[in-house]
Amino acid sequence: MAIEVRNVSKAFGDFQALDDVSVVVPDGSLTALLGPSGGGKSTLLRVIAGLESADAGEVFFDGTSVSGVAPQHRDVGFVFQHYAAFKHMTVRDNVAFGLKIRKKPKAEIAERVEELLRLVHLDGFASRYPAQLSGGQRQRMALARALAVEPKVLLLDEPFGALDAKVRKELRDWLRRLHDEVPVTTVFVTHDQEEALEVAEQIVVINEGRIEQAGSPEELYEDPATPFVMGFVGPVAKLGEVYVRPHDIDLELEPVDGGYEAQIEHVARVGFEARVEAHLADGAPVSVLVTRHQAAEQELEPGQIIWLRPHRVHEFAVA
Amino acid sequence: MRADQSRATRLTLRTIALLYLGLLVAVPVGMVFYNAFSDGLAAAWASVTTPEAQHAFWLTIVMVAIAVPLNTIFGITAALSLVRGRWRGKTIVSALIDVPFAVSPVVVGLALILVYGRQGWFGGWLTEHGIQVIFSVPGMVIATIFVSLPFVVREVVPVLREIGTEQEQAALTLGASPAQVFWRITLPAIRWGVAYGVILTTARALGEYGAVAVVSGKIVGETQTLTLHVEEQFQQFDLTGAYAASVVLALIAVFVILSMNLLDRRKEKS
Amino acid sequence: MASAPASDVALPRARRWGLVSARPAIAGALATAYLSLVVLIPIAAVLAESMTDGWAGFWKAISAPQAIAAVKFTVIVSAIVVAINVVTGTLIAWVLVRDDFPGKRTVNALIDLPFALPTIVAGLTLLALYGPKGPAPVDIGFTKVGVAAALLFVTLPFVVRSVQPVLMELDREMEEAAQSLGAGGFRVFRSIILPTLLPAIASGAGLGFARALGEFGSVVLISGNIPFKTEVASVFLFGQIESNNTRGAAAVSVVLLVLSFVLLLAVSWVGTRAERHAR
Numbered sequence: 001m002a003i004e005v006r007n008v009s010k011a012f013g014d015f016q017a018l019d020d021v022s023v024v025v026p027d028g029s030l031t032a033l034l035g036p037s038g039g040g041k042s043t044l045l046r047v048i049a050g051l052e053s054a055d056a057g058e059v060f061f062d063g064t065s066v067s068g069v070a071p072q073h074r075d076v077g078f079v080f081q082h083y084a085a086f087k088h089m090t091v092r093d094n095v096a097f098g099l100k101i102r103k104k105p106k107a108e109i110a111e112r113v114e115e116l117l118r119l120v121h122l123d124g125f126a127s128r129y130p131a132q133l134s135g136g137q138r139q140r141m142a143l144a145r146a147l148a149v150e151p152k153v154l155l156l157d158e159p160f161g162a163l164d165a166k167v168r169k170e171l172r173d174w175l176r177r178l179h180d181e182v183p184v185t186t187v188f189v190t191h192d193q194e195e196a197l198e199v200a201e202q203i204v205v206i207n208e209g210r211i212e213q214a215g216s217p218e219e220l221y222e223d224p225a226t227p228f229v230m231g232f233v234g235p236v237a238k239l240g241e242v243y244v245r246p247h248d249i250d251l252e253l254e255p256v257d258g259g260y261e262a263q264i265e266h267v268a269r270v271g272f273e274a275r276v277e278a279h280l281a282d283g284a285p286v287s288v289l290v291t292r293h294q295a296a297e298q299e300l301e302p303g304q305i306i307w308l309r310p311h312r313v314h315e316f317a318v319a
Numbered sequence: 320m321r322a323d324q325s326r327a328t329r330l331t332l333r334t335i336a337l338l339y340l341g342l343l344v345a346v347p348v349g350m351v352f353y354n355a356f357s358d359g360l361a362a363a364w365a366s367v368t369t370p371e372a373q374h375a376f377w378l379t380i381v382m383v384a385i386a387v388p389l390n391t392i393f394g395i396t397a398a399l400s401l402v403r404g405r406w407r408g409k410t411i412v413s414a415l416i417d418v419p420f421a422v423s424p425v426v427v428g429l430a431l432i433l434v435y436g437r438q439g440w441f442g443g444w445l446t447e448h449g450i451q452v453i454f455s456v457p458g459m460v461i462a463t464i465f466v467s468l469p470f471v472v473r474e475v476v477p478v479l480r481e482i483g484t485e486q487e488q489a490a491l492t493l494g495a496s497p498a499q500v501f502w503r504i505t506l507p508a509i510r511w512g513v514a515y516g517v518i519l520t521t522a523r524a525l526g527e528y529g530a531v532a533v534v535s536g537k538i539v540g541e542t543q544t545l546t547l548h549v550e551e552q553f554q555q556f557d558l559t560g561a562y563a564a565s566v567v568l569a570l571i572a573v574f575v576i577l578s579m580n581l582l583d584r585r586k587e588k589s
Numbered sequence: 590m591a592s593a594p595a596s597d598v599a600l601p602r603a604r605r606w607g608l609v610s611a612r613p614a615i616a617g618a619l620a621t622a623y624l625s626l627v628v629l630i631p632i633a634a635v636l637a638e639s640m641t642d643g644w645a646g647f648w649k650a651i652s653a654p655q656a657i658a659a660v661k662f663t664v665i666v667s668a669i670v671v672a673i674n675v676v677t678g679t680l681i682a683w684v685l686v687r688d689d690f691p692g693k694r695t696v697n698a699l700i701d702l703p704f705a706l707p708t709i710v711a712g713l714t715l716l717a718l719y720g721p722k723g724p725a726p727v728d729i730g731f732t733k734v735g736v737a738a739a740l741l742f743v744t745l746p747f748v749v750r751s752v753q754p755v756l757m758e759l760d761r762e763m764e765e766a767a768q769s770l771g772a773g774g775f776r777v778f779r780s781i782i783l784p785t786l787l788p789a790i791a792s793g794a795g796l797g798f799a800r801a802l803g804e805f806g807s808v809v810l811i812s813g814n815i816p817f818k819t820e821v822a823s824v825f826l827f828g829q830i831e832s833n834n835t836r837g838a839a840a841v842s843v844v845l846l847v848l849s850f851v852l853l854l855a856v857s858w859v860g861t862r863a864e865r866h867a868r
Contacts (some may be wrong), residue, residue, distance in 0.1 A: 051488050071491040078492040084485035088507040097503075098493035142489075149493060325774055329688055336684040337696065339677050343742055344699055350717035350724075351710070389623075397620035404613025412621050418628055420796075421849035423803025425823040426842040429830055430631030433638050433839070440634055465627050497612065526707030529805035529823065533830055546709045546806070553713060553810060562717070565710040572705035576698050 001062050001152040001185050002027040003048060008057030010043055017043040019209040020057070025187055025202070027062075030179045032200035033189045034232070040209040041189045045155050048187065049078050061152065074153075077146030077184075081158040083138045085130035091117070091141050092126040098149035116144040119178070136167040147182065156188035160195070172199055193233045197221065205229050227316055237286045239310055247289040248312040251276065253298055259307035262286060267300050276300060278308075351569060355562035366552075366560040367567060374540050375548035376567070379525060381456070382544060386463040386524045391517055394471025399505075401472075402479040419468050427465050428533020431458055454536030459544065462530035467523040471516030478512035479505075511586045515579065522575045526568065635846070638839035650840035658817045659825035660844060666733065666821070667801035670740040671794050678748025679790055685749070686756040703745045708806025711742050716811060731813030736821060739807040744797035751793030752786055759785060788863035795856035799849045 003025040010018040017040045025031045033041040046052040048059055050071035058067045066074055086094050095116055099109045117123045120140040130138055139159060146154060159175070160168040176199050179186055190196050196203050197217045205212040205220065205228075212232075213225040224230035230243055237246050239260050252259060262278040265285075274295035276288045288308060290300075300306075355363050366372065400406070401413050419427070434440045435452035445452055452458040486508065490500045506513075528546040535542040543551065545564060552560035639647055650656065685697055703711060715738050719729045729735035759782065767777045805823035812819040814828070822845055829838035 049492055051492070071488070072494045072496060074492075076492055078489065080485050080489060082485060084489035086486055086489075086504060088510075097490065097495075101494045101499060145489075145493065328774060332680060333684050333688050333690060336677075336681045340681065340696060340699055343738070343745065344702055347714040347718040347742075348702065348706070351714050354717050393620060393623050396616045397624075400613040400617035400620055404617050406614040406617050408621070409617065412617065412624065415624060415629060417853065418632065421799055421803075421846070421853050422632070423823045423826070423842070423845055423849075424805050425826045425830070426635065426803065426845060427631075429826065429835065429838050429842055430635045432830070433634035433835065434631045440630070461627060465631070468624070468627060522705045526705075526710070528707060528709040529809075529827075533827065546707045549707075549709050549713065550810070561713060565713050568707050568710050572702060572707070572710075575705045576701045579701065580694075580698060 003153060003185065003187070004060040004063075005044065005048065006058050006060065008044070008047055008054045008059065010040075010047060010052060010055050016209050018047070018054070021206070021209070021211055022057075023204055023211060023214060025185060028183050028185055029201050030176075030186045030199065031188075031202040031204060032196035033187060033204050033206055034193060034196040035191065035206035035212075036232070037191050039207045041191075041206045042157055044206065045157055045187060045189050048153070049076050049155050050074050051078070075149075075151050077149065077151035077154045079139070079142045079146050079154070079156040079159050081161050083130070083135075083142045083162075085133075085138050085142060087130055090127050090129055091122060091133070094130070094141055095144045095148050097145060102149065112148060116148055119147075119181075120144045134167075135163050136171060139163065139171065143178075147184075151184065154184050154186040156186070158189050158191070161190075168195075175199060197233065203233075205232060207232075224314060225316075230314055235287070237288065238284065239280070239286065239308060239313075242310060242313040242315060244310040244313050246275070246287050248310055249288045250309045250311055251288055251290055251294070251298070251300075252307040252309065253304075254307065256307050256309050259309040260286075262306050262308050264300060264302050264304045264306060266302055267295060269295065274300070276306075278306065348569060351562055351565050355559065355566045358559050362559055363563040363566070366557065366563045369560075371540050371543065372548060372560070372564060375543045375545045375564075378456070378459075378543065379545040382460060382463045382527075382531075383521055383524045385460050386467055387517060387520050389464060390468055390520050391471050391513065393468070394475055394516055394520075395506075395509075395513065397472045398475035398479055398509075402476055403484070416469050416472050419465055424466060424527065424529025425533055427462055427530035431461055431465070431530075431534050435461065453534050454538070454542065456542060458534040459531045459542060462534050463524045463527055466527050466530050467520045470519040470523065471513065474512045474516035474519070475509055478509045482508045511582055515582050515586075518575055518578050518582070522572065525571055632846070635839050635842050638836060639843045641836055646836065647840045647843075650837040651844055653837065655816050655820075656825060656837070656841050659820045659822045660841065662733075662736075662818075662820065663802055663822040664848070666737050666740060667798055670737055670744060670801055671798045673741060674744055674748045674797050675790055675794050678745070678793060679752055679786065682749045682752035682756055686753060700746050700749050703742050708743060708804070709810070711807040712739055712810040715739055715742060715807075720811075730811060731815060731819060733819055735811040736808055736819055739811050740801045740804055743804055743807050744800055747797035747800065748790060748793035751789045751796070755786055755789040756782075788859050791859045792856045795852045795859070799852040799856075802845055802848055802852075 003023075005021060005023040008018055008021045009016070019040075021040070021044060023044070033044060035041045043052060047054050050066070050069060054067070058065050060066065061074070071078075086097065089097070092113055095113045096109050099112060104112075113126070114123070117126055120143055122137060122140055122144065125133065125137065125141075130141065133141065143156075143159075160171050163171065172195055175188075188199075197220075200217065202214065203217055203220050204214040207228055213220060213229045215223075217233075220229060220233050224233065227236075227243055230236050235246050237244050237249065239249070250256075255261070260280055262280050264276060264278045266277040268275045268277070269292055272292055273289050274292050276290060276295070277285065278288065279285050286308065367376075397412075397416065401409060422430075432439060432453050435445065435458060436442055437446060437453070439453075450457070452461070486504050487500050490504045491497075495503065526546060527544075528550070531544055532547060532550070535544070535547060537543060537547055537551070539551065545568060549561050549564045549568070552558075552564065639650070642649075651660075681700070685693065685700075706714070715735070716730060717723055719725050719727055719735070719738065721728050721730045729738055764777050764781055767781045772780070803823055804821070805827065808821050809824055809827075812821060812824060814820050814824050816825075822841065826838045826841055826845075829835075829841070
């Protein structure tokens, strides 16, 4: 199901969480809402789910406005950052909850729950209580619970935010594969650009209640619309008035046309690459990525004077 | 040397604490049991099975059976609206719920007479409709409700705060109606808090004396609860009767404490 | 959306619940109505009744010698009882948290007994041991000491139950640090433990004080209700109500109400202040 958010605004007291936001989420896509915390992305997700009402604007599911529809009638699956596990119910009863509400036959519920628990690798845990599960297991249970009712949209609010780095990475890959298996329109909120770039097909960058840019991961990385997006989705260096990715800078030992003079402070060799920390004539710091091979050949060392020339720059309309 | 010293201090403090509790609580309560049975089990049994005693017992049960459910419904409703709602006057109402803790039972009785008595604010209307509240069971029920009103609210409010709203929102997105959310998610999540509040309410309702004494008119065999019966027997120099009825009340108190401890352990677990 | 048709009617109401919701407000209104009928309107009636004859009437009622004597005795005896509670309550809490001995759990449960036991039974209980016919070599029946004993009994749990949890959470490291700096046992208690416990002690004492001021059931049998001697305020009020002097009773009730409210306000003030300090 396609989602369209049209001109939505939402304020909490004096705080403008969403300011005239419009987004289109294509049917079957996997979309990330990316931005710093407090930027409004969770609020947008909650407005789509019907858990918050917009002050202005509307949300459309497949072209039909759902603005007046209560969350329980929107057919969305919502996964909360802190799982929202029903603590007094077993894993089985948690997953079966939506089906029981819909008064499905018992046999059908049992079968569907079993199937879902297999899908999220929790078969064998059906009789446990949430307190007896790890964070990652609880999150997978929450996903199974949301998927049980066959929602038309799956919404995930910082789904991996409360997990440690390793489990996070595993679940990330798993979510990607799950979306291939169960191709339901999925929107997830994250403040982690790496997570968004790796998992999502479409990324919507939100900052201070406004959409900065929406597009594929490549578009965002290669062709950022604003300095904010450029800085948020990857490393950035500033040479005079232009923004450039550190690996899009040519490092020369002789003066070159359009080059900026700089002095090396530190050279760090990390695996295949070498990161050169330097400062420009006006004292502004800049960091450049070169290959390890180049660093060795040029015999780069602290104190050395170098010339930097961007071979791919980004210029933005005055913000 | 220091270890010896701290051990001596500890033993001294322990002795003082136990002596104090023994002299103030344990031995006196033990004496009540002793006195109740000093004329033999048969005499004690006979004195708690007189028609007056039985009537007092049943009237007490009636008080509890009306006051506790009403205060429980009120308590859950009030707690939900205080924690989940945003409405004008919320902070004032929250503070006013504690008023019964600050009011002397006798003042409670007086206050009810002034409103529901024959000459009271609602007295005229009530008399016209043939309803007698004061010096009758309804007044005693209201007095019991008054003194035991805050317990459920006070127990449930912190629990509601702690569980937050995420579980309820999750249930909503899974298709549950607000009523289903309440019965299947909210109520089970707060059940131990409610149970604790109900026990405290019951204990208070069973044991109330002052407020009920003022509005009851103390009519033997009619408006006499178990606590009033204890006082009556004592004033009539039927000490066995007074002590035996006290034993019944004390046993209920012990039962209440046991249930509270049980619930405490339950709460810690979950 | 198979369930849509059936739920169409309920939609507008359901919608508000998930949002900022009118429902809690309706629930709040109902709860307020109940509270008003049972508690607030009757209390208002007491205030109104006390003012029927204006300030002069109010003043006359509360300055009657018997009323003054009863209120004065109540305040003094309650203050003494609270002072004793502060010491014994803290001590008992300390023993229950830091000490370990067989039967500790039973002793811990015993603390709740004065709360669970009906007040009239509490009075009878003390008379059974310390009354004229009791086996103890004292007779506190119809004495001021008897009144104090009854109040000590019913207010026992307040300080203990308020101090206990704070003592349990108390950071042991702080004490050990003080000890390593050479502080002796009593010094550690006075300069480290006591300041941390103070808000809890104060709030327990305040609640106990409020309770003692209004106490009736446990006192009524023990005190003998001798005017100008052992008559507490609530017993005095009871007598006035029985002799149909509701106006005078209302005036003295207002005095008691004001005292209790001030105490409870102070307790909540101490509570919020302590919370702020803890952060």
